[in-house]
Amino acid sequence: METISAMDLLDKGKPFHCHICDRDFSQKGNLQMHLRTHTGEKPYRCSICERDFSQKVNLQMHLRIHTGEKPFRCDMCSKDFSRKGDLKIHLRTHTGEKPYHCKMCNKDFSQHSSLVLHIRSHTGEKPYNCIICAKDFSRKGDLNKHMRIHKGDKPFPCEICGKAFYQNSVLLQHLKKHYKEKRFKCDVCNKGFSQKSSLLIHAQKHSAPKQFLCDMCGQEFSKDKDLLNHMMTHTGERLFYCKNCNKSFSRYGNLKRHRCTQADKKPFHCDMCSKSFFLKRTLVHHIRTHTGEKPFKCSVCEKCFSQNGTLVMHMRIHTGERPYCCEICNKGFCRNGELLIHIRTHTGEKPYRCETCEMTFSQNAHLLAHVRTHTGEKPFVCKLCNKKFSRNANLLKHARTHSEDSTAQQESTISE
Known part of the structure; x- marks a missing residue:
């Protein structure tokens, strides 16, 4: 058997080997972090919300959500970010840079994730699957929203009436019911408007010759x-x-x-x-x-x-x-x-x-x-005798014959 020395391993450049997926790493620490993707181990816990992470750096970035720390600033508009990657993506809004290119339709994107989602519009790929009803989705976020239907989860409550909704967009529509009070009434037709300017425009219809x-x-x-x-x-x-x-x-x-x-x-x-x-x-x-x-x-x-x-x-x-x-x-x-x-x-x-x-x-x-x-279509069907009619009025007229027959039968039973 051929022997391999420590020097031979070092010469390979990536001497640390994952026995599960055969991936190689140059540092032992990188291998240890990689192994957690297989084991699911998350040894780093947030002391505020108790969320767990597989890497310490991810926990550190997460903590900025609680502290509000945003150490990365855009030199062009002074907007702050908690992650360096978010700042890098933001800078493209100033430079117009779109480095990610779709080979199918030549459309360009500023983010790799946007390109991945766009490609699914060509391939029809829907990799996110609901384990309850087997419905497929192209975005993970859409799957998460869908799962609330099965769980009965409604995380968006209305602060005015307390009613809760499973999507924020539905909550926003609901809030319009509270805020869209039509205080401005037309003196002629009593139609209501939420803005005075709308009422003035409407009033011109009555006053115009x-x-x-x-x-x-x-x-x-x-x-x-x-x-x-x-x-x-x-x-x-x-x-x-x-x-x-x-x-x-x-x-x-x-x-x-x-x-x-x-x-x-x-x-x-x-x-x-x-x-x-x-x-x-x-x-x-x-x-x-x-x-x-x-x-x-x-x-x-x-x-x-x-x-x-x-x-x-x-x-x-x-x-x-x-x-x-x-x-x-x-x-x-x-x-x-x-x-x-x-x-x-x-x-x-x-x-x-x-x-x-x-x-x-x-x-x-x-x-x-x-x-x-x-x-010859007859879409109106009697539930008692399955007779069909082309008009609803004819069905209603026919239904009376059943009620009349029932009344006559009752009267006959009483007389006997």
């Missing part, structure tokens, strides 16, 4: 563009076209919203069901379907709602308020959509057309019900 008249229904408008938009409800004209699918719209705002639905990127993701949304507020509303949160309570009957808009409409049941008034017959409505449908009884407008037989309707719901006469 309405010099643009609709020849078909007599409705007046203060701006010519509002009249043009209104006229399209009579003519059915749709001037705004989507370049991708040629779908047309009578209002530019509707086209803009439609474009969002065609965008590939939905940046706001639900951690509970992986559904994605174009708007952050839509995600916040969606999350309440999982949490059951209904932060908006009716002060009269204490019924709760997940959205403030739904509460506002509900309150009109108690107040009898009908802010949307028909200028032709003065009939009032709780919702603007109900007023628009009603106006069609005066104008005779029927903007919804059946593509099969070209029959027209004043309401989209009526068109959908009519289309079922062509498709």
